[in-house]
Amino acid sequence: MTKKSVYSLIAILIVLGIYGYEHFLKVEEKVEIVAEGEEVKQNTNEYFLPTSTTGQIVHHEGYSLSYSEPHEQAEWVAYELKKFHLSNTNFKRPYFEVDKAVKTGAADWRNYKNSGYDRGHLCPAGDRSYSKFVYEETFLTSNISPQDHAFNSGIWNTLEQKIRYWASKYDGVFVVTGGVLKGNMKTIGSERVAVPNQFYKVLIDNNSGKTKMIAFLMPHENSNKPLYEFVVSVDSIEKLTGIDFFPQLDDTLENTLEASSSYKDWSFN
DNA sequence: CTGCGTAAC
């Protein structure tokens, strides 16, 4: 077989793949869209939602969020990352859109333009690549926060990848993430989108038998330190943000797990 | 993977 015919074969396979996607998987999207506006929630997607300090919780298919209008961004974004969500699909990045589900009006993406800051995903696009619909849904302005590029593509990206590793290893984790919207913060754009000085992620694994948690608090700057140096207790993030993370848990269990800053149950290898 | 900016239509 010549090199040329190999390329041709690959091209044909790709075309067939796209055809199959357009004609079969899209049916699934329509079903999801219908279900979106209703109280249809599966699995634990709602069970582990934190409290909202702003009173505005918005549910999307692939994640839920609590929007803070004064800061023009979410105070938290929460979603479950299951093993089967992980895929190697490579969807084209769409443009960001204003989230119309936010009643007070989500930030316009133009606030970020030439601001010097990334439109940093809170629910990463890489965590919602199991369908085109949920992938594109992460490109809503309610799901982003201004992030320094070196931070976003550096230590923050490393943490996101570690979470995918854990999701695979433990068959799923529930993730809550956001910027700490407190204190003096810079703002960008005409809508004055706040630039958090710290970002956090709180994880709970309720799939491996024994419930376990881990929390990370990172200064908004890149770092070469190992990830475990950013581990803190869930309690400390609750104190910083005013958010109650897992009120659905049995109180005794919640108190014990949230007080701990141990990471012995989480593999960093 | 995480993103940006520029050019052309």
Place this chain on the structure above:
DNA sequence: GTTACGCAG
């Protein structure tokens, strides 16, 4: 406004 492409950490 939308699309395509190259580039960087």
